[in-house]
Amino acid sequence: MPPEQFQKQLLAWFDIHGRKDLPWQQNISPYRVWLSEIMLQQTQVVSVIAYFNRFVTRFPTVQALAEAGLDEVLQHWAGLGYYARARNLHKTAQLIAGNNGEFPQTVEELSALPGIGRSTAGAILSIACGQSQSILDGNVKRVLTRFHGVRGWPGETKVATRLWRISSEYTPQKRCGDYTQAMMDLGATLCTRSKPRCTSCPVIDGCEAYKLNLTSQLPEPKPRKTLPVKQVFFLVLQDRQHRLLLERRPPAGIWGGLWSLPEFADRQQLRDWCLQQDYQLSEPTELPVHRHGFSHYQLEYIPILATLQNPINYVMEANSAVWYKPSDIHSLGLPAPVKRLLQHNYLEDHDDKND
Template sequence: MKTSDWKQEFREALTGWYREEKRDLPWRHTRNPYHIWISEVMLQQTRVDTVIPYYARFTERFSDMKELAYAPEEELMKMWEGLGYYSRARNLQSSVREAYETYGEVPADPEKFGKLKGVGPYTEGAVMSIAYGIPAPAVDGNVMRVLSRILLIEEDIAKPKTRRLFEEAVMELIDREDPSSFNQGMMELGAVICTPRRPKCLLCPVRDFCGAYHEGREEELPVKSKKKKQQSFPQTVIALRDPEGRWLMEQRPEEGLLAGMWQFPTAETADPEEAVRIISGRHRLTVGPIEEAVRFRHVFTHRIWEVTAYAASVPDRGTPADRSGWFRPEEFDMLTLPNPTKKVRAALGL
């Protein structure tokens, strides 16, 4: 149960547990602020096991800020391929370039670092505390869940304004001698013990301080309003093969969903005949009979694609639209392909 000096006891229990029990992860073996920055961006909305090999390849290829700041975008996106949420890669490169050109390093100043384009409050707090030992709040979903239960906070964590409440709570509790272990301990606790469903309360190092545990409300908290229902959009893919075995690929616009990535010709319609008309007009070519290859649903954060893919042959290459071209299957690996396109490629056996 909580005592008059429970905050000190809480932070000692949390940081002691973290130092003994933390998972062995590659970014925990460095104090390099640039590498820690990379890991924190990759870990946003992505599983730890998925990130580990990407982090290793990325920090080897872009070993310092200058390497990443001036890397060709095509290479950057190829290195990020498969991690998803591709705007993270572009924002990371942009903010690293700004930091390199302005400071020559990752500034050890929360205000300066936080003002870099693309650096949000969580990234600011995580990098400053882990790399530089600066007491700063790093509030993500794991931390909000833990504190909702510890402190019986009933505000809706889905509302942006609620984050400030949790940031203030962290600053009340944070270990100013070791803010790195405190913040990472909070994240670790939320990831492996204080999970969204069926939290492992009997294994929790801070259950004595947890209001939700003592009141039997751990499954009720945090309060989180439901997201709006995702809209579904039809996507009809017509994969086109020329007489020499090349396939037509289109590069998506530089802004928006899957920006700059390559795909088989696609039209936002559920009608395959309409898709053929759109795509043949776009590339000024004649499309032969189409044959269905695969159907699947691809879920993004805010939308769902209902994809139906067909294959067809063309007698000649026509006049491809801008940002398009013909490629042999062995050349596909040079292109940055989003996961929906990879699924179509696999269905076609390419």
């Protein structure tokens, strides 16, 4: 099917069936498109909507986001995961604010900003600025892979290069914003990863995967690897005032910049640390093992609950560890599994005691 025919049939479908009531499709601006694209990376639309609404209520402009503290940004991001996205969002907001709040107008300049790749840059420029720019997010990869019968894992350089070329060839000069959104909608609502609704597809007559009965096989998956397992121990330590000890994690790495529980490689390291801090603990309680999956490994964590018996009133290591009241913890940026752990084993009971 020629690109012009593909565009015509896709846009005709979009005019009737396309999604037009998502929050980021209202009052369209580069800031709102950028924020939605970053949030939608690795996250489903249904999950993003509430986060997006809360985020733009607190940070309605790129200037407001730039002026906010990273702690507050991370707090509003907590639960979405992949926290490097939030840190990059904050850095980029500050750079754009330093440019009088103006977003760059080329893919090259936008892609040079932290956390913005070629596809995100294309989405911003096409949807918010009306430029004819191609994109290649997960949904578009799936649509083009199936439509052209592209074999191989789309993450491979050779395959990705071919898909970018196809995406560029099929992107129109007019109605490019609608086309970009239509491609996303087609992948999200019809050309889904499993059980695609092929008979409702507006371009089914040109789809190679449908013709060859390959829709369940394309796109080809990434070659599977057995993920390594990393085991750690979390110390859930409270003092006599029912305060909980939390540490700020380093800015880089997993959960960078968030507040979390003191973490140790093994029980002996935990005991040695308590001795160094002159912490006298009650008999610790070891909870069952929990597991949290990351893209490159599985984190297996064992919570150790204990109470501090001797009074310690100083703050350690220049604000990297702080004793928090349960009522204050709710406002912090916490990793999702840590937040769940505290809610189930600590916060609810102690909130009741402090009411």
